[in-house]
Amino acid sequence: MSVNPRHHILSVLVENKPGVLTRVAALFSRRGFNIVSLAVGPTEEDRFSRMTIVVDADESPLEQIVKQLNKLIPVIKIGEIAHDEGVERELMLITLKATSDVRGQVTELTAIFDAKIVDVGHEAMTIMVAGEADKLDSFTELVRPFGIVEQQRTGRIAMPKLARQQVKLRAVKTART
Amino acid sequence: MKLTGAQALIRSLEMEQVEVMFGLPGGAILPVYDPLIDSSIRHILVRHEQGAGHMASGYAHATGRPGVAMVTSGPAATNIVTPLADAYMDSVPMVVVTGQVPFSVIGTDAFQECDTVGITMPITKHNWLITNPQDIPTIVREAFHVATTGRPGPVLIDIPKDVANMTMDWYWPESVDLPGYKPTTKGHPKQIKDAARLICQAQRPVIYAGGGILKARAAEALRAFAELIGAPVVTTLMARGSFPDSHELCLGMPGMHGNYTAITAMQKSDLLIALGSRFDDRVTGKLDGFAPDAKVIHVDIDPAEQGKVRRPDVPIVGDCKIVIEELIKATKSEISKTSKPDLSPWIAQIRQWQKDFPLYYNQEEGGLLKPQFVIEKLREAAPDDTILASGVGQHQMWASQHWKFEHPYTWVNSGGLGTMGYSVPAAIGAKVGRPDRMVWAVDGDGCFQMTAQELVTATAEKIPVKIAILNNAYLGMVRQWQELFYEERYSEVYLSPDLPDYVKWAEAMGCVGMRVEDAGDVETTIEKANEINDRPVVIDFRTDYREKVYPMVAAGTSNDSVILDPAMTERAGR
Numbered sequence: 201m202s203v204n205p206r207h208h209i210l211s212v213l214v215e216n217k218p219g220v221l222t223r224v225a226a227l228f229s230r231r232g233f234n235i236v237s238l239a240v241g242p243t244e245e246d247r248f249s250r251m252t253i254v255v256d257a258d259e260s261p262l263e264q265i266v267k268q269l270n271k272l273i274p275v276i277k278i279g280e281i282a283h284d285e286g287v288e289r290e291l292m293l294i295t296l297k298a299t300s301d302v303r304g305q306v307t308e309l310t311a312i313f314d315a316k317i318v319d320v321g322h323e324a325m326t327i328m329v330a331g332e333a334d335k336l337d338s339f340t341e342l343v344r345p346f347g348i349v350e351q352q353r354t355g356r357i358a359m360p361k362l363a364r365q366q367v368k369l370r371a372v373k374t375a376r377t
Numbered sequence: 378m379k380l381t382g383a384q385a386l387i388r389s390l391e392m393e394q395v396e397v398m399f400g401l402p403g404g405a406i407l408p409v410y411d412p413l414i415d416s417s418i419r420h421i422l423v424r425h426e427q428g429a430g431h432m433a434s435g436y437a438h439a440t441g442r443p444g445v446a447m448v449t450s451g452p453a454a455t456n457i458v459t460p461l462a463d464a465y466m467d468s469v470p471m472v473v474v475t476g477q478v479p480f481s482v483i484g485t486d487a488f489q490e491c492d493t494v495g496i497t498m499p500i501t502k503h504n505w506l507i508t509n510p511q512d513i514p515t516i517v518r519e520a521f522h523v524a525t526t527g528r529p530g531p532v533l534i535d536i537p538k539d540v541a542n543m544t545m546d547w548y549w550p551e552s553v554d555l556p557g558y559k560p561t562t563k564g565h566p567k568q569i570k571d572a573a574r575l576i577c578q579a580q581r582p583v584i585y586a587g588g589g590i591l592k593a594r595a596a597e598a599l600r601a602f603a604e605l606i607g608a609p610v611v612t613t614l615m616a617r618g619s620f621p622d623s624h625e626l627c628l629g630m631p632g633m634h635g636n637y638t639a640i641t642a643m644q645k646s647d648l649l650i651a652l653g654s655r656f657d658d659r660v661t662g663k664l665d666g667f668a669p670d671a672k673v674i675h676v677d678i679d680p681a682e683q684g685k686v687r688r689p690d691v692p693i694v695g696d697c698k699i700v701i702e703e704l705i706k707a708t709k710s711e712i713s714k715t716s717k718p719d720l721s722p723w724i725a726q727i728r729q730w731q732k733d734f735p736l737y738y739n740q741e742e743g744g745l746l747k748p749q750f751v752i753e754k755l756r757e758a759a760p761d762d763t764i765l766a767s768g769v770g771q772h773q774m775w776a777s778q779h780w781k782f783e784h785p786y787t788w789v790n791s792g793g794l795g796t797m798g799y800s801v802p803a804a805i806g807a808k809v810g811r812p813d814r815m816v817w818a819v820d821g822d823g824c825f826q827m828t829a830q831e832l833v834t835a836t837a838e839k840i841p842v843k844i845a846i847l848n849n850a851y852l853g854m855v856r857q858w859q860e861l862f863y864e865e866r867y868s869e870v871y872l873s874p875d876l877p878d879y880v881k882w883a884e885a886m887g888c889v890g891m892r893v894e895d896a897g898d899v900e901t902t903i904e905k906a907n908e909i910n911d912r913p914v915v916i917d918f919r920t921d922y923r924e925k926v927y928p929m930v931a932a933g934t935s936n937d938s939v940i941l942d943p944a945m946t947e948r949a950g951r
Contacts, residue, residue: 215557219506223498230499260684267681273503273523276557 237355297347382510403449406476430460435806451489466793502530527560588615589653637734666935768824798827836887883915
């Protein structure tokens with residue numbers, strides 16, 4: 201899958217307080233923006249959480265959404281991670297119909313994708329795949345013929361690439377202030 | 378020192394130098410009302426929670442200090458939603474305290490429970506649900522800080538009943554620790570320099586002053602700046618009074634019902650200097666056609682306003698007062714280096730428009746009373762620094778057009794949200810904040826019926842506001858649109874001139890009530906009203922229902938097509 205140019209990855213550092221997720225999510229819907237995926241988790245500091253939000257927007261509305269997000273009191277810092285300047289990963293759990301006759305094939309695919317079988321039943325298997333979003337897409341396509349029972353993805357999380365000189369988040373393109 | 382949560386809350390409000398609050402008690406907020414008896418804070422008991430919110434807003438407009446309101450949970454909280462939304466749109470600093478059901482039963486659909494924090498999230502700058510009484514001083518301190526700094530706005534503190542009853546160890550935080558909240562106040566030096574350069578090149582500059590001038594207490598700076606560069610100033614609905622109407626550079630209000638010169642000067646301008654204004658659709662008209670030749674310098678403390686509507690050539694994030702002072706310095710130094718274009722052809726053009734297209738109305742002798750005439754007579758009889766409040770609709774536009782504003786903080790109205798019923802409570806709040814000033818409210822009959830009961834509050838609390846109802850027996854602005862754009866099909870817009878009987882109603886609320894039907898009685902009645910200082914006064918002016926607000930730029934059309942009063946055009950033989 202090629203990179204969708206309308207998809208922007210925002211890395212949002214927020215105060216770890218009740219209601220922060222609501223504030224952020226509600227702002228998106230209120231201003232008419234679509235969230236493709238959203239992942240929240242703790243950071244190295246207890247006080248803060250990090251949200252990785254993939255937004256479907258053009259450049260100019262993106263500028264507005266970033267500015268509006270910045271106005272939320274618990275939002276501390278927002279950076280956009282450009283696709284070529286970040287390391288992106290996503291996790292998927294997928295349960296497939298896998299009776300004994302096809303298990304071999306599934307296991308083989310699992311190995312090729314460096315994935316892991318995490319649960320096995322009489323007629324199904326659950327597999328964990330981690331990696332870039334398009335790897336997860338490819339895996340899904342390849343196992344679709346077996347029959348997908350259930351599938352769940354975490355949404356992307358991302359970190360800026362460790363450049364040789366300096367680690368930095370690309371500032372979101374905004375009017376100079 | 379051990380205090381209950383309730384005591385700590387009141388104590389914290391005292392620490393924030395709150396002198397007065399507007400409110401109405403109820404179940405969940407009962408514990409907080411108890412220590413109020415022993416407090417130095419004056420409490421004004423309203424008759425409806427919406428009144429408390431608008432009073433706090435009027436108080437904030439008139440004084441520049443945050444307005445404070447306190448109400449109970451559930452329906453009281455939802456009743457104050459409108460004032461919060463109103464204050465959010467107009468950037469009014471307000472702190473609202475709401476009671477909440479005990480924390481232990483939140484989420485069980487308890488009596489008078491509603492998700493106040495959830496409901497008010499999109500219409501407050503920030504809000505807090507207190508879960509631990511120990512947090513109260515910190516939260517109150519943060520709330521006032523957030524409400525009054527940066528772009529001001531309303532905040533809300535929701536306090537559950539059990540938290541108010543628990544005890545805490547009293548302290549007062551020395552500072553506020555909000556890592557995600559650091560408003561920029563100083564303009565970027567390079568941007569200031571770029572702006573000064575544009576200013577010194579412009580041949581047709583217009584200063585587009587908005588409500589931010591008043592919020593930043595920048596009226597004096599604005600005047601110095603305008604006089605330095607010799608540019609005319611338009612004052613938006615939210616900025617009326619920020620620049621004196623009598624000043625030769627003042628063009629008055631632009632926008633949908635602005636005057637021809639203010640609208641057209643912006644249209645023909647080659648440089649708009651937007652100071653604390655936000656390119657509202659009521660100002661710009663159809664956006665594509667707005668000020669097509671103008672470069673834009675946009676000064677606003679809220680970065681999100683930069684480029685939200687119109688992309689500025691020079692955006693400057695900062696406090697209006699500080700930035701204008703920086704602009705003055707930079708422009709002076711730029712002027713000393715280069716020659717500034719002669720603005721006299723531009724000013725001459727503006728004078729011609731002012732002469733050809735003045736505001737117009739015609740009070741015929743013996744004819745029906747014209748609302749504009751009433752406002753002019755009110756203005757003539759009132760002291761220079763009188764505070765004027767208004768509701769929303771035709772009367773609001775006439776008030777803004779025909780009242781002459783000479784001082785900042787003398788105009789209190791609902792601009793962004795357009796809240797009918799705003800004027801009576803807002804005037805009361807303004808009078809509480811400035812008891813030394815005369816306070817008039819110009820109201821419509823439709824608006825008056827929405828919040829008039831607060832005059833009971835005004836009488837009981839001895840707050841002598843004066844209300845002029847421009848009673849045309851219609852929801853006048855709606856009627857105007859139905860006449861002009863809906864083929865005179867008047868749907869659900871008639872109200873009746875004498876149901877209710879406004880004089881009797883006023884008297885029942887402890888006010889003096891008077892009625893004026895003839896233009897000849899206007900002045901004497903206003904004089905009588907101005908002499909009354911011990912109670913509120915209501916005058917029912919029976920005005921001409923056919924009168925419409927002109928000029929007008931119809932919704933969705935460009936500001937190039939200003940519709941003038943047909944009677945004026947006829948008269949001028951155009």
